[in-house]
Amino acid sequence: MPPAANDKGVAMVAPELLKPAPLTSPVAVEMTKVNKWYGNFHVLRDVDLEVARGEKIVICGPSGSGKSTLIRCINRLEEHQEGRIVVDGVELTDDLGRIDEIRRDVGMVFQHFNLFPHLTILENCTLALIWVRRMPKRDADEIAMHYLRRVRIPEQADKYPGQLSGGQQQRVAIARALCMSPKIMLFDEPTSALDPEMVKEVLETMERLASDGMTMLVVTHEMGFARQVADRVIFMDRGEIVEMNDPESFFTNPRHERTKLFLGQILR
Amino acid sequence: MSDAIRTSTPIFVRESMTADRAPPVSNAGPAAWIRDNLFPTPLSSVITLLALLFLAWALPPLVRWLFIDAIWSAPNGDLCRAPGAGACWAYVWQKLGFFMYGSYPREEVWRVNLVLLSGAALVVWMLWPDARGRGGAALAFFTVYPVLAFGILTGSAPFPTRWLPTSGTGQLLWAFLYVVLIAGAGTLFYTGRLTALAMAMIGFVAWAEIGAWWPTLGLSHVGTNLWGGIFVSLLVATVGIVFSLPIGIVLALGRRSQMPIVRFLSVLLIEFVRGVPLITVLVMANTMLPLFVPQDWSPDRLLRPLIGVALFSAVYMAEVVRGGLQAIPKGQYEGAMAVGLSWWQMMQLIVLPQALVTVIPGIVNSFIALFKDTTLVAIVGIFDFLKAVETARLDPVWAGPSISTSGYVFAAFFYFVFCFGMSRYSLMMERRHAAGRKR
Ligand SMILES: Nc1ncnc2c1ncn2[C@@H]1O[C@H](COP(=O)(O)OP(=O)(O)OP(=O)(O)O)[C@@H](O)[C@H]1O
Ligand SMILES: [Mg+2]
Numbered sequence: 064m065p066p067a068a069n070d071k072g073v074a075m076v077a078p079e080l081l082k083p084a085p086l087t088s089p090v091a092v093e094m095t096k097v098n099k100w101y102g103n104f105h106v107l108r109d110v111d112l113e114v115a116r117g118e119k120i121v122i123c124g125p126s127g128s129g130k131s132t133l134i135r136c137i138n139r140l141e142e143h144q145e146g147r148i149v150v151d152g153v154e155l156t157d158d159l160g161r162i163d164e165i166r167r168d169v170g171m172v173f174q175h176f177n178l179f180p181h182l183t184i185l186e187n188c189t190l191a192l193i194w195v196r197r198m199p200k201r202d203a204d205e206i207a208m209h210y211l212r213r214v215r216i217p218e219q220a221d222k223y224p225g226q227l228s229g230g231q232q233q234r235v236a237i238a239r240a241l242c243m244s245p246k247i248m249l250f251d252e253p254t255s256a257l258d259p260e261m262v263k264e265v266l267e268t269m270e271r272l273a274s275d276g277m278t279m280l281v282v283t284h285e286m287g288f289a290r291q292v293a294d295r296v297i298f299m300d301r302g303e304i305v306e307m308n309d310p311e312s313f314f315t316n317p318r319h320e321r322t323k324l325f326l327g328q329i330l331r
Numbered sequence: 332m333s334d335a336i337r338t339s340t341p342i343f344v345r346e347s348m349t350a351d352r353a354p355p356v357s358n359a360g361p362a363a364w365i366r367d368n369l370f371p372t373p374l375s376s377v378i379t380l381l382a383l384l385f386l387a388w389a390l391p392p393l394v395r396w397l398f399i400d401a402i403w404s405a406p407n408g409d410l411c412r413a414p415g416a417g418a419c420w421a422y423v424w425q426k427l428g429f430f431m432y433g434s435y436p437r438e439e440v441w442r443v444n445l446v447l448l449s450g451a452a453l454v455v456w457m458l459w460p461d462a463r464g465r466g467g468a469a470l471a472f473f474t475v476y477p478v479l480a481f482g483i484l485t486g487s488a489p490f491p492t493r494w495l496p497t498s499g500t501g502q503l504l505w506a507f508l509y510v511v512l513i514a515g516a517g518t519l520f521y522t523g524r525l526t527a528l529a530m531a532m533i534g535f536v537a538w539a540e541i542g543a544w545w546p547t548l549g550l551s552h553v554g555t556n557l558w559g560g561i562f563v564s565l566l567v568a569t570v571g572i573v574f575s576l577p578i579g580i581v582l583a584l585g586r587r588s589q590m591p592i593v594r595f596l597s598v599l600l601i602e603f604v605r606g607v608p609l610i611t612v613l614v615m616a617n618t619m620l621p622l623f624v625p626q627d628w629s630p631d632r633l634l635r636p637l638i639g640v641a642l643f644s645a646v647y648m649a650e651v652v653r654g655g656l657q658a659i660p661k662g663q664y665e666g667a668m669a670v671g672l673s674w675w676q677m678m679q680l681i682v683l684p685q686a687l688v689t690v691i692p693g694i695v696n697s698f699i700a701l702f703k704d705t706t707l708v709a710i711v712g713i714f715d716f717l718k719a720v721e722t723a724r725l726d727p728v729w730a731g732p733s734i735s736t737s738g739y740v741f742a743a744f745f746y747f748v749f750c751f752g753m754s755r756y757s758l759m760m761e762r763r764h765a766a767g768r769k770r
Contacts, residue, residue: 163673166669166670166671169669170670171665171669173666175662177662177663177666178666179667179685194672195672195676240670
């Protein structure tokens with residue numbers, strides 16, 4: 064990885080803008096007794112989770128077990144009804160100003176990319192810098208190009224999302240999130256809508272991000288990624304955390320019956 | 332495998348490349364085109380022949396009436412009343428001033444022309460794809476232009492006194508409207524709220540100053556009761572179009588709002604206005620609006636139907652825009668929220684641009700309907716183009732059946748040109764968006 068390469072000969076932005084902002088608290092995310100309902104349907108039950116600064120957590124579990132709901136509560140795309148969620152020392156409440164603040168610091172990558180189809184790749188990346196961070200366009204362009212280089216697609220900057228392959232789109236989505244210098248990155252099944260040959264390029268991008276020390280919560284069924292990158296693996300079922308362990312013990316020695324059953328199914 | 336019968340050698344390597352050849356004659360040329368498009372099947376051939384027969388029957392008399400037998404110049408209606416005379420274009424030519432300006436004083440029509448021409452120039456500039464400074468043209472058209480146009484057309488100062496208006500027709504409303512308009516446009520074109528605020532202040536002061544200085548121009552006062560013709564039709568249509576889209580967007584967003592009161596009020600207004608005929612809305616605007624405001628501020632008789640028309644088309648626009656909003660996937664909202672955009676930014680930057688592009692056909696459809704509906708303002712005594720045509724045919728000098736018809740044909744031609752133009756423009760915009768953005 065070359066240092067913040069300046070191959071186009073443009074003026075460089077301040078280097079600290081190109082790094083993730085450091086977390087102020089040693090605990091990145093703290094969830095205590097979080098409960099959530101959709102109508103009468105109890106999706107999250109007494110979820111307790113503490114994510115340390117720089118920690119990488121992989122969440123797996125059967126479909127409908129509440130994995131997406133859990134991580135979407137962290138940037139408040141969903142609201143929890145009971146319990147406490149504290150993100151980098153700031154508790155998530157109904158106070159709107161706080162929520163925008165949290166969302167700026169928490170990047171999210173979705174299963175279906177959710178790029179903005181009417182904007183170019185570059186505009187997708189600079190939009191929040193310009194409108195949320197109130198940055199001049201030139202600086203924003205430069206930061207966006209920096210991250211597009213990091214996800215290895217600077218040459219696509221002027222195309223529209225519809226003109227890119229799925230793997231490329233997902234890497235743009237990662238670059239878009241990184242542009243805001245997030246302290247924490249959330250990934251919701253980032254590879255499950257991709258063809259097999261594109262999964263690799265996205266996972267490699269995520270691995271590099273992990274080795275740079277980003278705090279990551281990843282919902283995925285890519286067990287190879289979990290073994291290699293995760294500090295802890297969480298297994299969820301019916302809205303509960305059923306088992307949580309380091310990847311080695313989790314895969315070789317699962318303790319809960321449902322974990323064994325689940326691993327038996329997906330590892331064959 | 333082993334049972335397969337080989338009919339050719341399994342190995343092939345090309346030794347020389349095939350040169351280009353012209354296509355077979357039957358695939359190109361006018362003869363082939365006629366055969367493929369007009370006579371591809373027996374049924375199509377019959378339909379083609381019937382259509383040709385119909386044209387042969389209808390077209391010659393039409394051409395004869397419109398052009399060959401038409402009277403192009405005449406001092407009065409005598410020639411046109413003669414048996415066998417066609418369209419009476421001499422009459423249209425003679426009455427053109429009346430059709431254009433209604434009873435606007437003849438020696439003052441340069442003021443109307445100035446307003447119409449500069450407006451047309453701004454509109455073309457604003458709508459011309461890839462033109463430089465389109466944003467500036469739009470800004471001018473929505474802020475400076477209407478105030479100056481008002482001042483030029485009425486001859487009264489657009490902002491009668493410095494700072495605070497004291498009396499007269501809805502001056503505070505004018506002031507408020509312009510602050511809102513300028514601030515809104517400023518926010519749209521520049522990112523900073525402070526910039527918008529500063530622009531609103533500057534605009535306010537500038538208008539007040541212009542208002543104080545205006546009377547020294549010495550323009551005579553021309554009341555709206557003298558306005559008429561094409562000029563008023565275009566005015567009503569433009570005001571309707573300019574206001575119906577933003578009001579429609581606000582109503583559509585209100586109808587999808589999370590806040591029950593906002594949603595209820597939007598639904599109430601949309602359903603109520605949509606549930607009554609335009610004529611009713613116009614009559615209500617005409618008789619009821621003056622009841623809501625103090626006597627001094629009673630809206631001008633031309634302003635009332637303008638409000639009615641804008642409101643009426645806004646509620647239709649709201650439903651068109653709502654259709655577009657519903658076509659935006661949930662993921663777009665989530666993507667926008669996840670990068671930290673506020674609700675307004677999300678709507679302005681992500682949701683509305685996509686929603687409006689998908690409903691361009693519906694929006695233009697509403698505009699076209701609105702353009703033709705402007706003829707109904709005649710009901711509340713506004714002297715629009717069609718009303719002018721109607722009145723002109725009563726002139727005894729020009730009375731006569733084919734003379735009246737000529738007037739109506741001219742009116743049809745006018746409405747068709749504008750509606751067709753809008754339709755073509757929207758098709759072009761759709762294609763441009765489709766080419767740029769989709770895969
Ligand atoms: N907006 C909603 N309203 C009602 N129920 C919902 C809503 N969103 C999710 N659910 C339900 O909540 C449960 C958990 O959903 P969630 O999306 O968190 O599951 P998941 O573990 O991410 O599953 P998958 O692997 O299929 O993505 C599911 O049963 C789902 O049907
Ligand atoms: Mg999910």
